[in-house]
Amino acid sequence: MPITKAEAQGVTRAFVRDYPGALELAYKFREDAAELYGPRAAEVPADMKGGYVPKETLHAGRAYRGRVDVPLQNVESAGDLLMTLRHEVLGHYGANTFAPGEKRALLDGLAAARNEPTLKPLWDDVNRRYAGQSLDVRAEEVFALHCEGIEPSQHQVADQVQQRGQQSFTETCIARVRPMQADDLHNIVCMVAQGLRDRSRTQQNFPQFNELFRRDENMEPKKPFHEVVAEKLIEQLKAGTAPWQKPWEPGEPNAYLPMNPTTGKRYKGINAIHLMAQGRSDARWMTYKQAAAVGAQVRKGEKGTPVQYWKFSEEQDKLDDSGRPVLDAKGQPVKETVMLERPRVFFATVFNGEQIDGLPPLQPKKEQTWNAVERAEHILKASGATITHAAGDRAFYRPSTDSITLPERGQFPSSDRYYATALHELGHWTGHASRLDRDLAHPFGSEGYAKEELRAEIASMIVGDELGIGHDPGQHAAYVGSWIKALQDEPLEVFRAAADAEKIHDYVLAFEQKQVQEQDQQQSQAQDEAVAQALAVDIAEVLDNPDVSFSHYQAFQGDTLEDALRSRGLETVGSITGTDPEQFYAVAHDRLSPVFGIDPSHTDTDNAYLERKGLAQEFANMAEQLHLAQQLQQHGEQIVSSIDAEARWSDGQRIFAFHDQDGEPHQVRSLDELNNYAPDQLMALPALTQQQAAVADQEANMTPPTNDQAAALLAAHPADAVQGIEQAAAARRQ
Structure with a gap:
């Protein structure tokens, strides 16, 4: 027997008490769809239990952000209505508490995961019910269908609901670094539900077309960060203007790679590549707040550039075997750093020094005050790599013998070109199984070979800037076609290549630190010997x-x-x-x-x-x-x-x-x-x-x-x- 209007109103009042954010909606109960929609009733399914209308509604002199329609004859019980309210309010209205770009990302993330084993049952159910509807409509229905099983107890007492939900949303919808799983969908839904419970979420997306549909047609598809970077690089590779395709002359170290003047640190990995790809002549990049903090101002109308950060560890309270916090002598919880099971991704928007008024002018590059060539030679020696010189013009690393072959020094136009080439090959040398263990077993001309060259070339660019020996990309132009194909086939390759290049840089530069430590140790030993000699008095x-x-x-x-x-x-x-x-x-x-x-x-x-x-x-x-x-x-x-x-x-x-x-x-x-x-x-x-x-x-x-x-x-x-x-x-x- 269908639920009565009085029963429906009672269930709705209880639902709104659990989710006060639902007070922003009006609720319209009628006997059937014809009474709700008149002649348009034929446009909705005959067995529809409820519908969310994302359109401002006036009722009893009050404005509501939208409306939930319920044809009572299709609702069999209080439990049936409760599931309907969760579907329409937590699901469809909840999806509109995302900003337009975020909702676009949510739908894209759901659609991209439709064949994932943990989400496929939901998608199969929605595909049967909504056959013929657009992919976006079905994606939102998947989101709403999962909401039907949500109860306040699943999110109101759970720790870090917002954090887990935001992490899943960022990784599977914004950054798209992995496909969404059922756990991710649940985390996102719980984040939305808790936001409607504590009223921290409200409608941000206002679709203006067919009021029963949920997608704003003006929303552009949201692309993952690595795809945006890859597409830009593909264009530049074709034009010969990608960051690592540009030659640099020897000069002041750390003069080209983008850096943050507030922190004094350079940007790394995919962020460095992305910022360099913007073609700015000023290496300084900072956030709006960082600029304001030093008395500078981003010019009105300037567009920022996004960068991506990953958090792999965090500080947490140390727990004893019973799960209780360990306290120090002052009774304060002892902290420890733990690795996260699932790293978190964050985004920031930065502006270039050319876009900011009030910054000190960019200082002209200074001439080197020390011998970069000598520094490079020390790195090569400290590495212990087997390096031989032979007649000819080929420079290569041979994995089978774990050795580097270079042309004779006299064949290079300058010493910095010699060391730039040597350090490039040393980058390949780091890939040996006993070192960074990259896959080097690819024949010349293959896609795998080109991917390894991409890593070594980016690393050469970074190391060249670090040492101030310049960068000469001319000899690697033959790989451009393969690089373009690799990025087109798998845009995430730019993320992996940049990350591997940073590892190469760190591994190579560690030899310099090793040498400094050995020199310090030798000096310390010499000093100890001098002291011992002075103290050798009977x-x-x-x-x-x-x-x-x-x-x-x-x-x-x-x-x-x-x-x-x-x-x-x-x-x-x-x-x-x-x-x-x-x-x-x-x-x-x-x-x-x-x-x-x-x-x-x-x-x-x-x-x-x-x-x-x-x-x-x-x-x-x-x-x-x-x-x-x-x-x-x-x-x-x-x-x-x-x-x-x-x-x-x-x-x-x-x-x-x-x-x-x-x-x-x-x-x-x-x-x-x-x-x-x-x-x-x-x-x-x-x-x-x-x-x-x-x-x-x-x-x-x-x-x-x-x-x-x-x-x-x-x-x-x-x-x-x-x-x-x-x-x-x-x-x-x-």
């Missing part, structure tokens, strides 16, 4: 030093101090203090503990503790003096005048004075003290680091005890001497 020489008194130290198990040290292998200053100047005191403190038969962490203020600390300080002081003498010998610069001394002081250089009493260097702590010495008593070391300067400032306000004062403190006031010893340690250690 302890007897230290103990016999008349300027340092060890008379207050007691005998150790009947041994003299020297014998006690030697019995534990401590025969030189370096064996007691180590070779790290920042750790002289700490290392000596630990290594002297067994001499006194105490634990390194022992802190009682007894004689053994104090003697151990005092002795550690004496050796740390001696090590510092020896190391300082070594530094001054290797790097010290004699001050030639009082003006020179004051200038070096102003520059932050460390200045040392040699006292007449002991002939040892002592760091000058103030300008007044500096003026007390003649220039021939002064030497300078390179400028302090920021950290060293802070230590020097602190030391300038301290008056550390001398060695004799420290010894006197130990003898007279054992308990109070600790503070004096620690002051001395802090003041004398750099």
Whole structure:
């Protein structure tokens, strides 16, 4: 038996309580379609249970955004009507809460996925019911049909409904990086339903034609980002103007690739290719807000360029085995970075520096201040690649022998052309199975071969800009036809190629970083050796030093101090203090503990503790003096005048004075003290680091005890001497 009008109104009131956004619609209940539509009733299916009319409606003096018509004779129960309301309101009206371009993308995403196994049953059902209707109408019906099974409990208490829905919509409808699945459709529907529940969504799309149809005929098909980029590149490849087809002369590094002046970072991958394809001469790109933040203004009427970003990880609360948040000492949740099961894609619109008023003018490119060719040579050597030179004009990488063959250097018109070619082949070399593992098993002239050349050519362009060695695309013109075909057949190939090119760039440039690290390590080792050599002073020489008194130290198990040290292998200053100047005191403190038969962490203020600390300080002081003498010998610069001394002081250089009493260097702590010495008593070391300067400032306000004062403190006031010893340690250690 059909539902009554009163029952229908009750069901609708309950539905609207669940979805307050549905209050924007009027609801018209009539006995049948004839009563609803009059002569036009023949245009709708005889078994229609409801219809959404996307047309403003006036009722009882109030304007509604649309109307839901219900022929009661076709609705059998309250449950039947509830499914109808979900279909018409959550489905059809919900589809119009997308902006026109977004709705176009939604319909395209649904249509593109009509043969996906998880969505095919829905499509088969709709195709039977709506045979003969347009693909767009059927796509919207698929969306509405899925809405029939949606209940508030599926979205109102679920976490991240909006985020999951937006992610699925962006990836399957906007970016179209993968086909939509049933889970994606459910996420999008739940996002819309929750928006109607909390009234965050309202109608944005207003179709003006046949009021029972749901699609605006003026909506242009929404193309995925990679298709837009690919189509632009195909046009440019045909004209010979694609980014990697343009030659660059050697010059300033990082001068051509698009970059964001706000972040200081360059754009990468498909974004870099897309921005370069716009043909701008200014490499700077930024968002509207970024321009405004620096006092600049995008000119009125300028059209932005979209860029695409992917998020592969995010910060989340760390959970214990029971699923509860792990808290830190302050009771705050501990965060951890986790990889997302499904990466998220985002879009931004950026404007070129040529489109923005108020930016500083683009500075002319500077000439290189360092040797880019030398830098390229270092990369080739650090890679360890097997490179041979042969007569002829062929340059190639042979996967079977994992080797690169180049023409003789003299055959190249310039050194930068030689290295550009070598680095191009090194790009192919990275594809070996033991490195980045790309598919290189393709014969010359094949589509696969051309795809690999595309990757290497884009990588050459990026590396060439990074190093400032220029870019010469002329020798690869033969692949243009294959590149065009590859992009026409599979537009997503531009995304993959650009991503692989960035991997090649990172892999190749890592060799330069490796070399820097090796050089730093060699320098560090050399410095350690120099320090060790300076500290290789017999302890007897230290103990016999008349300027340092060890008379207050007691005998150790009947041994003299020297014998006690030697019995534990401590025969030189370096064996007691180590070779790290920042750790002289700490290392000596630990290594002297067994001499006194105490634990390194022992802190009682007894004689053994104090003697151990005092002795550690004496050796740390001696090590510092020896190391300082070594530094001054290797790097010290004699001050030639009082003006020179004051200038070096102003520059932050460390200045040392040699006292007449002991002939040892002592760091000058103030300008007044500096003026007390003649220039021939002064030497300078390179400028302090920021950290060293802070230590020097602190030391300038301290008056550390001398060695004799420290010894006197130990003898007279054992308990109070600790503070004096620690002051001395802090003041004398750099």
